[in-house]
Ligand SMILES: Cc1ncc(COP(=O)(O)O)c(C=O)c1O
């Protein structure tokens with residue numbers, strides 16, 4: 001399998017190359033040259049497989065040429081061995097139609113662990129084949145940071161620099177990053193910045209020749225194809241449990257950077273019968289506006305009780321636009337250059353119609369999030385976090401036909417956001433013992449200006465050269 005850039009002019013790479021490259025050199029995102037497709041029979045034959053085995057089946061076509069099937073299974077077994085639930089991503093039934101897919105049983109309590117535990121092992125595998133050091137530069141609105149740090153802390157040949165918007169992540173989220181004191185981990189709190197600012201700094205570094213000549217810059221955000229690939233698996237896991245491929249399933253996905261829901265789109269391209277993908281946003285609703293009205297314009301970021309979704313530039317939307325626009329990299333490069341210059345973009349008719357065939361969207365405000373948290377607790381006895389609440393709000397208002405299960409992706413453990421959950425339900429969720437004495441540990445991070453020069457200087461001073 002080889003990988004091409006959404007902007008058409010970067011060289012095609014194999015899976016190993018795309019994983020280590022992160023972002024394409026033309027500023028685009030890597031996607032497989034074509035979507036592999038499984039037959040109904042093949043999908044049906046996976047029912048009942050343990051998660052790690054299913055993961056190896058689903059991901060096999062994407063890693064061809066870079067990993068043998070045996071090695072892939074060894075890596076998935078190791079990655080998912082660290083999850084606190086044997087099913088890895090268990091399903092919980094809420095009522096006759098609504099389900100939750102719990103994606104927070106990994107070490108850092110959010111769905112990011114599902115891909116990042118695996119990606120950490122991929123980095124080790126591929127870096128072990130050369131004498132190269134990798135300098136990971138990532139942006140986080142709270143969850144990617146801790147999951148990535150957990151996945152690479154203490155590993156040889158990797159330094160990680162994680163940028164978060166100062167004061168805009170929860171205390172639990174911050175401490176999960178800043179209390180990891182391994183020497184290869186560097187947390188940067190960006191002053192007066194949003195996640196979008198942090199993400200823009202990261203992307204700029206990939207195209208800064210002064211930096212890329214000296215350092216092999218790598219990505220752990222969902223701009224890295226390997227992240228999305230690993231997230232495709234749990235759509236198959238949930239679908240199979242609910243009767244796929246013989247029955248369609250709808251998914252509601254709390255969305256920010258459009259990575260998780262794009263993984264659902266990939267599952268559909270690969271043959272999983274998906275009735276609908278519901279894109280759920282908080283009031284930072286660029287994706288809802290884009291899907292409902294064709295208006296992809298940035299707007300300012302409003303802090304909410306679901307801080308990890310406080311995003312107004314959704315990187316992976318580019319991957320969808322590429323596919324829906326007939327995979328014309330030149331045309332998309334122009335469209336994206338327009339967006340980067342003006343912070344606004346109108347979707348073409350083809351993009352709007354293509355998207356509406358599978359996607360719908362909804363936006364939850366603060367009251368809707370709180371009332372959904374309350375509903376889940378009072379009617380189903382479940383404590384859910386504010387991100388999951390956006391998804392469940394959208395799921396319950398989507399009007400999906402009776403008989404079709406609707407699965408909301410429960411993307412974070414409620415104890416990551418105890419204040420919001422307690423306000424809505426009167427119950428304060430407790431941290432699972434696997435995160436240990438988080439509030440007793442020493443924190444270490446650098447506060448720096450939220451601008452490119454300051455971040456680049458910090459990275460240049462602390463990173464190991466490429467070789
Ligand atoms: C808890 C949580 N839910 C949902 C999202 C949105 O996921 P995505 O960015 O893949 O759309 C994020 C982060 O982005 C998150 O951390």
Ligand SMILES: N[C@@H](CCOP(=O)(O)O)C(=O)O
Nearest residue numbers: 140141142143144221222308
């Ligand atoms: N919600 C994320 C930000 C988006 O990051 P990505 O790694 O999924 O692209 C976070 O919590 O950091």
